[in-house]
Amino acid sequence: MKKVFSDEDLVKNLSLYYLNRHLKKKPIERYHRTIDESPLHDREKYKKKSEILLLNSFMHHFPEVKFENLTCESPDFIAQFNNKKIGIELTEVINHLEMKKVESCLNKIFRQAEIVLEQEDTTKYRGVYFLEFHSNIRFDHPESQQEIILSICKSIKKNKPSGCIKSIRKSFHRRNVFITHEYSMNLFDELCSEKILELIEKKNEKFPYYDTSVDECWLVIVSDMNSLASRYTFIQDKEHLNEVKSPFHKIFHLENLCGNITSIK
Template sequence: MKRVFSDEDLVKNLNLYYLNRHLKKKPIERYHREIDSSQLHDREKYKKKSEILLLNSFLHHFPEVTFENLTCESPDFIAKIDGKKIGIELTEVINNLEIKKIECQMNKIFRQAELLLEEEDTPKHRGVYFLEFIPLTMQMITDKQEEITQNIIKCITRKKASGFVKKIRKSHHRRNVFITHDYNLSLFDGLSSEKIIDLIHKKNQKYPFYDSSVDECWLVIVSDMNSLASRFSFIQNKEDLHKIKSPFHKIFHLENLCGNLVHIK
């Protein structure tokens, strides 16, 4: 079976979160070690560790949280908050599915360029490179994968944008070469409240199958602002979110870059 993830990808995700001043580093590292020591399949370990990264900003709003079970399913985690046993179900909202497909393909190109740069001279190229590209379609990425890879390497080596790369900036990184998309936000990047509501309805259907031993079950919907496909600058028709009916005791929407939390229920 083809692997759809790698330990290297997760390490690079963790490194990206380290650049975020909101990251609670020590707890995250401890949680990852606990997940690693579990009996979960490698694929499930990867999923759990990625979920914990998404949940990180949530921990700043509930600093007293202690996890009782990091490796359960339905809900994803069981924690103690204010003396209560809380089940936490985590789900990510994708703002643009087409961009998600493009982003996945570009991430593969980034990994290839990183490896080639590290093979050439890791100390020389070490750093985090934020790249902004000219508009790219899936067809262009598929047809010109090698050309885009070499273009990225050339821009990083020469420290100058050209070709497919519209803009490049670099941050310090003490270990490896890490390439990612730039974080520029558009004032017009709206997240439809309907997408959040649809997710809530889907989770409502699964609610009867969640662990009934918990005192409360919370739903945390995350917008991964490190992803082009998920980032947004405002929620459209935000007032519609508060009309939702759900058996979950509390529902939140979280964006994980600045940690802004919307209490839906």
């Protein structure tokens, strides 16, 4: 039987398990296998698998939750909890919209560099590489992307920074080459509570169209801390979240690095 919890389709996602030491691997494997066996299009399967990875920290807070429908829409998942049928709607809050395009370019650059290194010698270069770049690098210019890829490959081969690479750190991985950006935080990188409230309002508008067979519908808002565009250090004016009005039975904000969860409703 083909291994479905594989490196090829999952570990290239930047919300991946190698950055989360507390992955609930067995249920995640089972859920991914169920998604793979579904009639969903491959693109939708990948999206669902990524969403389940984002919910890993949620499962630590609610270990009794058992997902029974992983491929539905509106809400994203249906689960059993305390003898109730729970609909779970998952959404990501973007903290830095301007970083979305940059991050997309970076991901493509990393993937191309991974392919080059794996084709040359996977055994020699396998591992997880965390890179920090010098400032003023333009990742969206096609003419500079090849130069960046060359700098990445050279830095990994020599295990020291080269060209546009400011620093490089390697962690063990037993199978493939994975490249990501170094995790660093600005101490004053706030997530405005208004962004969370605006997201809740948008979901409130869609609530009447959700599956009415569930006993409760929960909204889980995730800050993907492995993403440059989503990470934050604190929620600004957090007390404003206490004023929320919503038809959702429960609303949570979750960050998926340390697994901190805030109950909004």
